[in-house]
Structure formats: C-alpha cells, structure tokens
Amino acid sequence: MSHDNLKVFPSVRERYESLVQAGDLDADPSQQRLASRFDRLIHDLATKRLATKSSALGWLFSRRAPRHDIVKGLYIHGDVGRGKTMLMDMFHQLAPVKRKRRAHFIDFMADVHDRINAHRQALKNGETKQEDPVPPVADALAEQAWVLCFDEFTVTDIADAMILSRLFRALFERGVVLVATSNVAPDNLYRDGLNRQLFLPFVDLLKVHVDVVNLDARTDYRLEKLNRMPVFLSPLNDETSRLMDEAWHAATGGATITEDSVKVKGRTVIIPQAARNVARFTFADLCSKPLGAADYTAIIKRYQTIFIDSVPVLDQPRRNEAKRFIILIDILYDHHVHVVISAAATPDKLYIAKSGTEAFEFDRTASRLFEMQSQDYLALAGKLEPATEARSAGI
Incomplete structure (x- = not known):
C-alpha cells in the first residue's frame, strides 16, 4: 500500500x-x-x-x-x-x-x-x-x-x-x-x-x-462537484462535519493530504491540511493567532480554495478574533477565492456585540459571506485569472 x-x-x-x-x-x-x-x-x-x-x-x-x-x-x-x-x-x-x-x-x-x-x-x-x-x-x-x-x-x-x-x-x-x-x-x-x-x-x-x-481540459470537475454542495454550513453539529468532509473529499479528489507552510516576512505560517490547490484550517488557526492581511494574502497566493471549520459566534471579548475574521473575509472576497465554511450561526448572527467598530464592519462581512454562496460568485471564482498580488480562486 x-x-x-x-x-x-x-x-x-x-x-x-x-x-x-x-x-x-x-x-x-x-x-x-x-x-x-x-x-x-x-x-x-x-x-x-x-x-x-x-x-x-x-x-x-x-x-x-x-x-x-x-x-x-x-x-x-x-x-x-x-x-x-x-x-x-x-x-x-x-x-x-x-x-x-x-x-x-x-x-x-x-x-x-x-x-x-x-x-x-x-x-x-x-x-x-x-x-x-x-x-x-x-x-x-x-x-x-x-x-x-x-x-x-x-x-x-x-x-x-x-x-x-x-x-x-x-x-x-x-x-x-x-x-x-x-x-x-x-x-x-x-x-x-x-x-x-x-x-x-x-x-x-x-x-x-x-x-x-x-492542457485544454474542460472546467475543473472538482469545482463543478463542489459548486453543487453548500459552501456555508451551520450550525455546528455532526451533520455539518460530515458535509464539510464530503466537500473536502470532492475538492481534493483523493489526493494525499499533507501539512504545509508559507513564509511571510521571516515568519512561518502553518497550513494544517493541504492538497493540490486546496487548504483547510479551523477558525482558531486563522483568527486566534496573531495573523494579518499579509499572512492571508500569502496563503491565497498558493491555495485557491479555502476550508474554514468551526467559526464560533463572536462577541465583544473576542473582538480581536472578529477583526481578523473581517480582514480574512475581505481578502478572500476581493480575490474571489472559493471558500467552504462551517459556523455556529448564519452570517448575520455570527457577531452579536452591538457596539464598537467591529459591529459595524461585520455587517459588510455578513453581506459578503452571503454573496460568496451565490452561483454568480462561485462561477466567477472558478474563472478568474490569478491576481498580481494573490492568485484568484478555483480548484
């Protein structure tokens, strides 16, 4: 074997x-x-x-x-x-x-x-x-x-x-x-x-x-299969985990899963699971650590489809994590990255604090998360050429 x-x-x-x-x-x-x-x-x-x-x-x-x-x-x-x-x-x-x-x-x-x-x-x-x-x-x-x-x-x-x-x-x-x-x-x-x-x-x-x-092949079979699956899954339960794993299998197409890393300004950012052009993280991997826009951009230069597991409901004490999540989604959205997310609640209920700049900014994040589930966004994610500073999406 x-x-x-x-x-x-x-x-x-x-x-x-x-x-x-x-x-x-x-x-x-x-x-x-x-x-x-x-x-x-x-x-x-x-x-x-x-x-x-x-x-x-x-x-x-x-x-x-x-x-x-x-x-x-x-x-x-x-x-x-x-x-x-x-x-x-x-x-x-x-x-x-x-x-x-x-x-x-x-x-x-x-x-x-x-x-x-x-x-x-x-x-x-x-x-x-x-x-x-x-x-x-x-x-x-x-x-x-x-x-x-x-x-x-x-x-x-x-x-x-x-x-x-x-x-x-x-x-x-x-x-x-x-x-x-x-x-x-x-x-x-x-x-x-x-x-x-x-x-x-x-x-x-x-x-x-x-x-x-x-290689003049037709549109990526994995993207076609993945686009038929939900890309935002909530709440967090066994069924959500099963569907995330099913989407992950469709995206990676049986490839060997390995850990990877990218260098950013002398630092090493770990990618816990990666195969081909697809990477998988937990929310904690991306937003509970001191990462920023440069780190997220470096990741999508290499990986064109991103899985994010277990996004929690966020409140004022977790505003730093919320701020990172806002920045992350902005970068993924701007570069039309294909994203599959499991979360504790729907996008409009993920941030429950009513005060502070994060509450205002998260309205845009929720709107983008809804749009990133649309067929128009998914179709664009599969067709864009790589951006100069970061590759576009598609798998």
Whole structure:
C-alpha cells in the first residue's frame, strides 16, 4: 500500500483511470493524453537511471561532457483548475527517482536566493574563492534532486528573471530534468516585465529542454462537484462535519493530504491540511493567532480554495478574533477565492456585540459571506485569472 492508502499504480494513466472508476474524477481526453505523456517521461527517466548505473563514472562525466542523452521534461500550461497540478503530483509520486523535488516555484526561487546570499557571505568571509555563486548553487541543487517538479511556474520578480537563464543553463548541464505547471505559455512568462529582453534567453533555453503542453481540459470537475454542495454550513453539529468532509473529499479528489507552510516576512505560517490547490484550517488557526492581511494574502497566493471549520459566534471579548475574521473575509472576497465554511450561526448572527467598530464592519462581512454562496460568485471564482498580488480562486 502507498502512504496515502491507495493502491500503488505502475503508471500515471492507471492511477488516473482508477480515480475515474472510483467516481473521484470525470474522464477527460486532454487529461488522459497528458497522463500518457507523463508515463513516457517516467520510461525515459527509468532508462536514463539504468544507463547511469551502468557506469560508476557516468554521473561524473555527464556533468562535464556535452549532453547527448537529454531527457526532455514537460511544461504544462492552461487555465486555472484544469488538472495540471493533480497530474504532476501523480507523476512525482510514481517517478522512479530517489533524488526528486516537488516545490512551489516561488519557494524554490526563495531557496535559490538564500543559497546565493550565503555563498556571497562565505566569499566575503574568505571561506571560498569562487566569485560566481551560480555554479556551486547549481551543484548543490542538482545533487539534491535531478528531477525538479514546480507548481505555479511564474516570473514576476526582476531578481528572479535576471538569474533564471544562468541558473537553469547550469542545472540542465548537470542533467536536471524539469517538470512545471503554469497558467501561461512560456512565451508569456514575465510579460511586460522590466528589462524583459534580458529574460528572453531563458525562454529559448526552456523550450530546448522541455516539451510544452497546453492542457485544454474542460472546467475543473472538482469545482463543478463542489459548486453543487453548500459552501456555508451551520450550525455546528455532526451533520455539518460530515458535509464539510464530503466537500473536502470532492475538492481534493483523493489526493494525499499533507501539512504545509508559507513564509511571510521571516515568519512561518502553518497550513494544517493541504492538497493540490486546496487548504483547510479551523477558525482558531486563522483568527486566534496573531495573523494579518499579509499572512492571508500569502496563503491565497498558493491555495485557491479555502476550508474554514468551526467559526464560533463572536462577541465583544473576542473582538480581536472578529477583526481578523473581517480582514480574512475581505481578502478572500476581493480575490474571489472559493471558500467552504462551517459556523455556529448564519452570517448575520455570527457577531452579536452591538457596539464598537467591529459591529459595524461585520455587517459588510455578513453581506459578503452571503454573496460568496451565490452561483454568480462561485462561477466567477472558478474563472478568474490569478491576481498580481494573490492568485484568484478555483480548484
């Protein structure tokens, strides 16, 4: 048995079809073709691994000699909620490679910049004579993983844009295979960005080392299923808990549930349960801790559907929690995030204090919570493109 209590399948296509048969997915021809393409990549990786093992010095020489055995990775782009992340995660689980890494691209680049800064500090301290940080950073990254899987490949930061070409040229020279999902085609990366002409060599390099696939699947089956379910459940009881779990299962589609975290201004915010583009919290996780707008925005940059369990009735002694909840709902609403909530009362009865600014502000929160249950809001949540400062909703 696998760690997520599902049968271990030898191929992405078989894993995909098993979820279709279980009713967790609706079969989609575009997704089926991509699953088969991932299986070809798995075959190529397995062949490369065997070839490398045939020579004890194969890996050493492969990092220095011109590469004739390049395994082309995949760059999958398409609209939000088409199944890109789901299929890449299946591939990552099944890829016959020990040294592999799956990361959000933003987190990977933050790691890269940390490594570069550490190298420069070491140079300053006289601990190394290597002035160029890129080769040693590429060495360390390639040693850690020669298959890199990136979710949400996007370039908005000029610091990232300026280093990508040199970094990935070094990684590809070291035999690293790239698999990435994105909402945009390679030619549209860093579009209208500052000094974009300096970034364009990376796009050309990328196309040499990956096959570009447009996943033109239909609207997300999970969003369709979730939109048929209630998204605000009250009061808090066993039936509400059952319906929340049912909606969670529909949203995650049988994916492995893990704990995650995001970095915000040097702090770590824990996501207790996460799968694909969906995260689940309790009210206490989000509003009883000293979190603010920056934390909530960082969460929705990564997760496009948010579950919030056990929102209590709030009063004057809990006004700080109420204030955080007001800010949270404002951010979720403004970015059209798909939200599923269980609460002790209906939105208009969640805050019972009659005085203070929170009482006035919560009227807007209640109104937004009602609107977020509407079909118009849910339809918009499933179709918007990601915002610049935070991704839009949809799963």
